Amino acid sequence: MLLLLTLLVPLVFALLLCAVPSGKTGLHKTLATVGSVVAFGVSLALWFSFDKTNPGFQFTTNWMWIPSLDIGFRLGIDGMSLLMVVLTTFIFPIAIIASYDSIRDRQKMYYIMILLLQFGLLGVFVSLDTFLFYIFWEVVLIPMYFLIGIWGGKDRIYAAMKFFLYTMAGSLLMLVAIIYLGQYGQNGGFTGDMQKLMTIAPTIPMDAQQWLFLAFALSFCIKVPLFPLHTWLSDAHTQAPTAGSVILAGVMLKMGTYGLIRFNLQLFPQASLHYADLIAVLSVIGIIYGALVAMVQTDIKKLVAYSSVAHMGFVTLGIFSMTAEGVQGAVLQMVNHGLSTGMLFLLIGVIYERRHTREMSEFGGLAKSMPVYATFFFIAVLASVGLPGLNGFVGEYLTLIGAYLSDHLGSKLYAVVAASGVILAAVYLLILFQKMFFGPLAKSENSTLKDLTGREIGMFVPIVILCLWIGFQPNTFLSVSETSSRAVVGVIEGLKGENRYADVAAARLNPNAPPKPVPVQGMENMKIAPPGTPLPPSPVPMPSSTKEPIRVKVPAGGGQVQLPPPKR
């Protein structure tokens, strides 16, 4: 019920707002703020009652919606979804508070749109039914389209259309894939139940898996965005209002990476192994390309937008390393990027409100006139650069070491080349910082700028605390998703005959069995088998519907490995 409550709070407040007359702008702000804060509070309750050791989905609801097609209102979360939910509920109050002064017209509609957006985003992260997921996925699109199109900058119509068409193209393919996937339901029937599909999907023939993988991946990778599908992002970011950019970077991009883990890795493990190199290569290109293009931007917001392409490249690389370290790093990096890039967009919003320009050359020497602002900006820059002791480092490091350790990726070079992104990140972000804050106060407009107000400091302090917390004690967050990451990775490793995380993976696929507590902390020593060692039999349990053992190609071991017949 707690989960349902978290999901519904923004919707309820959006409906409440509809009832408030348009003139009462103060009430709009208050209601929206209260709604988002309540949602955050409820999600905190969720956080504290969540069982980290349980590899299954928790807080589940399962209400039939279209019984003939086995489509239902199914909700539930694991560790990764919980992190995404809390990230969402954390970012929204801040985004709303940031809009107080910058949004002047049609305030009522604005706050309704924001709350609807939150409802849609939360829905995406908590759905356990493919159709429900699709509906929430599309729900997100509409308020964001209006946010950019109505409250955006000069080229807002172009940006909103581009954003909409890009995403639509991907999501329609996803719809086709969802329908096709549903046909594989038990006993030839249709299903939208993702938990059922998780047990069924690995038995889908490889060619069908590949097509399904590609359809889902295209849709998700547009959202991430993965190179070369990123060109909507810079326009959407530059034209969106501050809160729009914050939500876009902070939460919306994570829909893509979340989908990649939830659907692609978990439903099509064989196809994931097959396409891992493709995505890894694109991620690495994205990391370098995004950084190089960010480097030459003169518009601050565009610079940060392109930096997102680079940062999200680390996430996709980590995911498709398909190691526990890489996936854990990716999940944490999703949170990190939300915090640090979200904060950068907030900071840009602050200066835009004061100077109505985002051209880097218009600034310089701001460290003198706005020292507090400069300090917060510098912290955000450092978090983004991936300085150890702040959040970005932990995520990037884990994704990179995951990619390096991965047996599933074709080359160690991915990690090595991607790591050079740390140099480029320092280049473009320090150029940005130095041009804005160092040097003399050349422009007279800049010398009289007001430093941060109490409200603005209040927005940044929680983010900074979280950045430092994740930097020094990331286990608070890593331990939440550790079990889920192991469950995802366990299935894939099982296909290759490794069994480090097999019990976790099995426990997730078989929710009826008594949950086995899984140790989260502590270190087991890596065992590196010498080449030529015969692979141990895979302990991955077969779903009950399987009639024949699957044959999986194991390139490393040479021959083919027969998986044991189902236990039940």
Added chain:
Amino acid sequence: MVSTFLPFILLLPLAGFVINGIFGKKLNSERLSGLIGASAVGIGFILSVAIFIELLGLSPDARSVGVNLADWITAGQFSVGFSYLVDPLSVIFLLVITGVGTLIHIYSMGYMHGDPGFSRFFAYLNLFIFMMLNLVLADNLLLTFLGWEGVGLCSFLLIGFWYDRKFEGVGIAWTGDAAKKAFVVNRIGDLGMLIGMFILFSQFGTLNYGQLTQVLSSGAFFPGGSDLLTAAALCLFVGACGKSAQIPLGVWLPDAMAGPTPVSALIHAATMVTAGIFLISRNATLFTLSPTAMAVVTVVAAATALIAATVGLVQNDIKKVLAYSTVSQLGFMFVALGVGAFTAAVFHVVTHAFFKALLFLGSGSVIHGMHEEQDMQKMGGLKKYMPQTYKTYLIGAIAIAGIFPLSGFFSKDEILYHAFNDGGPVLWVIGAVAAFCTAFYMFRSVYLTFDGKERFDHHHVHPHESPASMTIPLWILAVLSVVGGFLGLPAIFGEHIHLLHSWLEPVFAPAYKFYSQHHASHTTELVLMVVSLCIGIAGILLARRVYIQKPGTADKMAAQFPVVHKLLWHKWYMDEVYEVGVVKFIWVTSQSFLYRIFDKKIIDGILHGLANATGAAGRGLRQLQTGVVTNYVTLFVLGILIIVGYLILG
């Protein structure tokens, strides 16, 4: 006691950073800010001495204490904690950092007097100390990396401390440019370190120094070593090159002089730049297992020592001379590492920390007294005005020139001795030439600054001696520069007289398991010693001849060999090569190809093409909907004919 004191040593500077960083403006008291900053480090020094004494009381094999303060990162099989290692090697660095650090904090209270950013300065200095201590006390590579990047950050902040001042250099116009350059070049080195960590972790499943050394010294990799070990060692060396300013990553250090002079003394001479030496000493076993890596270290180091020394010959900025001297001396230390003389390298780190900090602080005192003037051509005859500064600076110069019995003589001589024994005569000659240049340019700076004609403008500049808060640290460092050499007396003075050697023996013992050093006779040692002393004296005498006895010789020489002079003056054009070959190249490619053509024209072009094609198709099809019935009937009949035709013929 170690585990009780260590958290304080680490956390006091952090607390100082937080207090001065957040409340410094509110305190609004230089005395209080300075006191907080200096005592945070000073107490740390006292506690460090206590730890040192406790370790002394233990048996040599027991002098290694681990302290685990907290967990850090755990994911999958990867696990690393905030765990620290106090052993003979880290204690030496600990003492140097807190000891010299305290002196420089005290000095800064005088030097930064009146600066609007006074408390900010002390906040940064304390943060630096915290990060540096993490670097050397860590028991695993990742925690070292935290400190490693952290000191880089502080270096950035402190180089750009006077962020609205101009600073000249290739591609540099403001201090901020120099700060950015330092950070970015260091990050190139950090990339090497990251990759080195990946290799080591994937091979051994741990980043813990103790465990790594244990596995490596188990004999599994000897003989033969492995290419991956060489790769890992070289990657770590790239990191070391970045931080310790070795070729080709040394270009940032001379520009780092844009920061206040105490920063140059603390970070860019005494402590941070020796992090590379620490890293390699810590992983000595890894390096001795890879002869290739050792050879690469030696070659790079020798080239750096020589090239930097030659550049130092012609610079006019007093801090630039010292900067190139630092690069060159770091090269000496790496030469020692490259030939397996780890103790000698650490020894030189210690003595260099004394005399180079002394020289930098001395130059700072001069700059302070000369109203921010750094050009030695506009000084001269200052010994009359600042006798304390002159005397201490002279002591530092004698020490670095390698004159018996000052500290520099012993440490440099030990390195040259090992270079001769384990590296061969060529390496020794390179070292000797660099040592000669060192003696020459150091005394050139002494004579140009303190001797000869007064070349400054008497109307505007009134040189004066610095306050006691500055001269007392100078004298303490001067004393240390004189006596520091007794930490490591050579074997000809007696058996087991090299204190540092016996102290560090347990740390480096595993590294020597598969690596043996040559030992020469006492006669050879004595001959080398006398020769290196003569080289130092010769350098000093030449400088005296050129700058005191026959002033003007230098200009004549420059005019006679314009090519050489230009080459040295432009620092072998290394900055220019980077600026044009790397920075401009990447910039132009990114801007005119990646962004303007690939992103805007190709990707968006395809998308706009698709959108336009869809629109065009719609417009095209609309033409069919004419609303004229005859057209529809015609098409209808045509369609039927085609279908019938297909059915008959097909």
